[in-house]
Amino acid sequence: MTLTATKNVRDYAIEAPQTIPVFEKLGIDFCCGGNRPLEEACAAANLDLDQVLQALETAIAEPVRPSDRELRSGSLAELISHIVRTHHAFVRAQIPEIERLLEKVYSKHGANHLELVHLRSVFHALGQELMLHLMKEENILFPYIERMEESVIQREPILPPPFGTVANPVHMMEHEHDDAGTALRALRQTSRDYTPPDDACTSFRALYTALANFENDLHQHIHLENNVLFPRAQEMETAHQCS
Numbered sequence: 001m002t003l004t005a006t007k008n009v010r011d012y013a014i015e016a017p018q019t020i021p022v023f024e025k026l027g028i029d030f031c032c033g034g035n036r037p038l039e040e041a042c043a044a045a046n047l048d049l050d051q052v053l054q055a056l057e058t059a060i061a062e063p064v065r066p067s068d069r070e071l072r073s074g075s076l077a078e079l080i081s082h083i084v085r086t087h088h089a090f091v092r093a094q095i096p097e098i099e100r101l102l103e104k105v106y107s108k109h110g111a112n113h114l115e116l117v118h119l120r121s122v123f124h125a126l127g128q129e130l131m132l133h134l135m136k137e138e139n140i141l142f143p144y145i146e147r148m149e150e151s152v153i154q155r156e157p158i159l160p161p162p163f164g165t166v167a168n169p170v171h172m173m174e175h176e177h178d179d180a181g182t183a184l185r186a187l188r189q190t191s192r193d194y195t196p197p198d199d200a201c202t203s204f205r206a207l208y209t210a211l212a213n214f215e216n217d218l219h220q221h222i223h224l225e226n227n228v229l230f231p232r233a234q235e236m237e238t239a240h241q242c243s
């Protein structure tokens with residue numbers, strides 16, 4: 001893989017998923033805002049391009065876990081299964097856990113730390129939106145993609161979906177991903193990059209760690225959908241309709 005300043009951040013993440021932790025660490029958006037050249041992303045984040053390229057080169061030199069390769073080249077059904085079992089399960093498990101921690105920390109420190117008021121309201125809205133979002137994916141979009149792939153494998157015609165084309169729910173999901181990305185940025189900014197205050201108790205620290213992990217997982221989750229699953233599903237639909 002050639003490392004260039006003009007290659008889009010998203011393409012680095014797709015072609016070499018080992019680069020994702022580097023982008024996470026440096027605060028470079030590789031999912032919703034990943035459709036721009038690396039040099040532009042570095043300039044926007046005030047990062048030295050050569051140092052970033054060096055970090056990417058080191059990450060790429062590490063062996064690719066087989067699962068990463070499988071996710072990009074396996075069937076769409078396998079990819080969907082991975083997303084649901086790994087990322088949807090994580091979101092569903094973490095939302096009540098983080099809500100519980102937020103309430104606990106807010107009740108103890110809310111008076112002295114007004115940032116908790118904002119964190120609480122942003123996370124609560126994000127959690128509600130995400131629960132609906134997962135349901136839409138699991139009940140509408142993903143079953144359609146699985147049926148479409150099955151029709152292609154069986155060389156049968158694709159039954160027209162009630163929503164016209166897969167691009168319609170895909171655009172809706174991408175829009176919701178953008179909203180989630182905005183909420184994640186607000187959480188990060190309000191918590192000063194998840195830096196606990198000096199007087200933070202263990203629960204406060206655990207809350208920030210949990211929120212940082214939640215952000216990390218959601219970035220990977222959205223990346224897999226926006227940059228791998230959705231384009232592949234749209235390509236399959238187009239190719240099949242033309243044949």
Ligand SMILES: [Fe+2]
Pocket residue numbers: 083087088134137221225
């Ligand atoms: Fe999802």
Ligand SMILES: [Fe+2]
Pocket residue numbers: 133137173177222225
């Ligand atoms: Fe999604």
